Amino acid sequence: MKANETTKKIKANKLISSNERFRRKISFEILKGLFMNYHIVTYGCQMNLHESEKIAGVLKGLGYEKEVPLEEADIIVFNTCCIRENAENHAFGNIGALKKLKREKKYLLIAVGGCMTQEAGKAEILKKKFPFIDIIFGTHNLGELSSLIEQRRRVKKFLLSVHDERGETEDGISPVRTSYPNAWVNITYGCNNFCTYCIVPYVRGRERSRSAKDILREVEGLLEEGYKEITLLGQNVNSFNSDGRGEMSFPELLSACASFGGKYRVRFMTSHPKDFTRELASVMAKRENVCNLLHLPAQSGNNRILSLMNRRYTREKYLEEIAMLREMIPGCDVTSDLIVGFPTETEEEFQDTLSLVEEADFSSAFTFIYSPRTGTKAAAMEGKIDEETAKDRIMRLVEKVNENTRKKSARFVGKRTEILCEDFDEKKKLYLGRNEEGRMGYFASDKNLIGEFVTLRIGQANGVSLYGTEENRL
Ligand code: 5AD
Ligand code: SF4
DSSP states (O other): OOOOOOOOOOOOTHHHHHHHHHHSSSSSHHHSOOEEEEEEEEEEHHHHHHHHHHHHHHHHHTTTEEEEGGGOOOOEEEEOSSSHHHHHHHHHHHEEEEEEEEHOOOOOOOEEHHHHHHTTTTTHHHHHTTTTTEEOTTTGGGGGGGHHHHHHHHHHOOOOEEEEEEOOOOOOOOOOOOSSSSSEEEEESOOOOOTTTTTTHHHHOOOOOOOOOHHHHHHHHHHTOOOHHHHHHHHEETTTTSSSSSSHHHHHHHHHTSSSSSSSOOOOOEEOGGOHHHHHHHHHHHTTTOOOOOEEEOOSSOOOOOOOTTOOHHHHHHHHHHHHHHHSTTOOEEEEEEEOTTOOHHHHHHHHHHHHHHHHHEEEEEEEOOOOTTTGGGGGOOOOOOOHHHHHHHHHHHHHHHHHHHHHHHTTTTTTEEEEEEETTTTTTTTEEETTSSEEEOOOOOOOOSEEEEEEEEEEETTTEEEEEEEEEO
């Protein structure tokens, strides 16, 4: 799953507005009668971004009006990630930076949730290091967030609610969606795979599928509301219904999600190569509106490392799957996640990952230096790779991936491609949106085209970005 860590350092003491200066002077009792606002800081993957939309839903339900800059918020919620050490360090740094703000704004509430709080002993460390935190809630406790905040508003007391497992898959929370025209829809929660480097199964619990009926109802509702792209989310979407709760297989669900009327697209992530099937490839091929882009994390191109990672496929099987997909969808784009510096990885084994980029012809890939996570099997393995070697490997890997990305983007130059316009870039003064292959297309327009499908003629490519002119509107 794509990691999208917030690297921005939070500055809690920027210039504040006169309205905010007034608010800081009045008591919480008076403030309660005024509109209160929130700020959510999100780290990590799409799953967390969507969870933050649900946190916003909880806050709106409690009467918080809107999202405002951090220093003006009446409640700040951190939605944390613990997949790699640097994600945790960013959260620690940014929570710590709030000490002064919390001292100045007595009524300010600070809540910390997300994966980090589910790690063994982490909630206690957080509370000890940052005694000004008001609420710590786990990934299984979103349904309780509302009552936790209400309790904390009544009684000045630290509240902790971190459960081990959540059985149910419906939390009944309406998200405040922030990604129009795309909407994220959870299909599974948790993971059963226990890749030896990964902490997700420990902090997200066992895999649970939502029922297809609930998912389809949600998708239909979103399309009625005008969303034009649906992204189905799960740690391993291919094993949807492994617990029998989903009522159908993932290819069947994908096909059903793509069969409503009107023009829209369907994406999904993440697929595990051990569960990728011909049936899924054939749904991608048959359904026009399922995007021709597969994110299939390989992690390594070497069989010994793949086995140590407990990935349960070989390089050969991985390449066969891609070949099968491209037999059905010629030139289908594939992206990946790759890790370097896994314990005992040799230079030759790393070279196998480098060569996989070319052989699999990845359009792009997220590249990571292995980060030991306490409690995982790999963390106890011998043969740690030194930092210098790992950094050298990642630089060479990034170079190789970029080379391939440039090559794959160049094929769009001089051609037409359809994008779904999703935003306006204030700096570039250009509209932007992705084509089905995931490339970001930029173009100028005097009309606001957000939410519309636009055909561009591409004049130039730069990395994963394409620059073009509008041909016609569909
Ligand atoms: N170290 C480095 N990368 C990791 N990932 C997961 N756990 C680790 C770790 N301990 C990467 C994998 C996964 C992506 C979401 O994060 O590549 O696919
Ligand atoms: Fe982690 Fe592996 Fe599960 Fe992905 S499939 S979340 S890498 S354990």
